[in-house]
Amino acid sequence: MLKIQEIREIIKLIDHSSINEFSFEHEGSKIKMKKQLPEVETVVRTVATSPTLESVQAQPVQAQAPVVEAPKQDTVEAPTADTSHLHKITSPMVGTFYAASSPEAGNYVEVGSKVTKESVVCIVEAMKLFNEIEAEVKGEIVEILVQNGQLVEYGQPLFLVKPE
Known part of the structure; x- marks a missing residue:
């Protein structure tokens, strides 16, 4: 129960x-x-x-349902370049996206960071469980598609990676 x-x-x-x-x-x-x-x-x-x-x-x-005001987010223009050759790292679950292991720690990755298949790129927290998300591809982070603390959906793209 x-x-x-x-x-x-x-x-x-x-x-x-x-x-x-x-x-x-x-x-x-x-x-x-x-x-x-x-x-x-x-x-x-x-x-x-x-x-x-x-x-x-x-x-x-x-x-x-509680009335929750959505945090104001900066408008991000959609990239005009062809992104079909880029690998998308997606969220494996619904939860809250965190770019770092704690508020005092630096982000796992930034735009331009080199990653391997085992590199941890972020954390998605769901029901007080903190799940480390790995890159699953070797390459370079080209774009971060979500903001720290943002609620993410299952399958939502989090990062774009240029594979090596």
Whole structure:
């Protein structure tokens, strides 16, 4: 069974993402969330595990979606050059992008940095788990496509790398 804090973290991640519907099933428990702006509807169902399965308890939970102002971001013009020869490092999950291991530390990479397949280029944090993202290609960082602290989606390009 998930703890209430874990459920709150999931709600927060879904609320800040472009996902409109989410389902999760684990050890007889089910969580299903649907976004309906400005609300997030959450239904938690617990399935009885006794030999006589007579009922399913449904506990709808209504949570008002918090009003969050999006941080002002500088407008980045789309590159006019052909980027088809460049490798895109993409996010393997929904989470928060961090360019460094801590606020005091320097960024893992900058534009112009040389990387190997094993080079850590950033961290994506999801539900208090910090996941190091590797370059997976040898080359040079040409462009950083996201800002530090920005929420990223699954498959969203993070970096453009000129392969060697």
